[in-house]
Amino acid sequence: MSIHSDVYRTISQELKGKNVALVAVSKTKPVEDIEALYQLGQRDFGENYVQELVDKQSSLPADIRWHFIGHLQSNKVKYIAPFVHLIHGVDSLKLLKEIDRQAAKFNRTIDCLLQLHIATEETKFGMDEQELTEALGQLSNFPCVRIRGLMGMASFTDDQEKVRSEFRSLYNIFKQSAISHPPFTILSMGMSGDYTIAIEEGSNMVRIGSLLFGARVYS
Numbered sequence: 155m156s157i158h159s160d161v162y163r164t165i166s167q168e169l170k171g172k173n174v175a176l177v178a179v180s181k182t183k184p185v186e187d188i189e190a191l192y193q194l195g196q197r198d199f200g201e202n203y204v205q206e207l208v209d210k211q212s213s214l215p216a217d218i219r220w221h222f223i224g225h226l227q228s229n230k231v232k233y234i235a236p237f238v239h240l241i242h243g244v245d246s247l248k249l250l251k252e253i254d255r256q257a258a259k260f261n262r263t264i265d266c267l268l269q270l271h272i273a274t275e276e277t278k279f280g281m282d283e284q285e286l287t288e289a290l291g292q293l294s295n296f297p298c299v300r301i302r303g304l305m306g307m308a309s310f311t312d313d314q315e316k317v318r319s320e321f322r323s324l325y326n327i328f329k330q331s332a333i334s335h336p337p338f339t340i341l342s343m344g345m346s347g348d349y350t351i352a353i354e355e356g357s358n359m360v361r362i363g364s365l366l367f368g369a370r371v372y373s
């Protein structure tokens with residue numbers, strides 16, 4: 155068994171005490187590792203790739219809550235729409251529209267987070283504040299989508315103050331948006347390397363992979 159059970163126990167206890175939800179990021183990891191963490195009580199798992207998520211979902215226990223945390227292409231929404239628990243990375247109206255359409259087809263309301271671009275890096279996906287305002291203004295057009303909050307990723311850097319200030323600005327936008335959108339209760343920010351700072355800055359959902367499953371090897 156290659157999961158880090160002791161680290162899991164420590165982190166999940168710590169997070170419970172702080173009312174922070176833990177999404178165990180299992181991308182690239184085999185179903186055996188997911189089962190092992192499941193046996194320890196973990197129920198929320200996050201995946202980045204649609205095909206991988208669909209394959210794993212079909213062979214693992216039905217009470218797992220699957221989070222899609224990657225960049226979702228509109229033409230792939232239909233594959234995860236029947237079962238996905240929360241889509242973290244929604245960053246366009248086009249995608250919202252397709253999620254709404256597929257949710258309606260499967261008679262569901264799908265919970266989503268809007269992804270905000272907080273890092274200064276060019277490579278990270280996400281909306282800016284103006285696009286967020288625009289999206290929030292149009293939610294009535296998407297009755298089968300429920301926007302539950304925001305998701306963001308800080309810059310990949312050793313500069314902790316930079317990471318902190320990016321998380322802080324996301325928290326402020328979250329608080330501001332929550333005033334006019336009461337279903338806004340989830341702020342998904344923080345990964346293995348920066349989750350402690352994220353929680354200090356107001357995160358209530360962290361997405362942790364390598365600390366629990368070990369480093370990922372991409373072949």
Ligand SMILES: *Cc1c(COP(=O)(O)O)cnc(C)c1O
Pocket residue numbers: 179181202223224307344345346347361362363364365
């Ligand atoms: C891979 C990934 C994570 C987990 O990263 P770790 O550094 O392994 O904890 C969290 N969020 C997103 C969006 C990811 O793609």
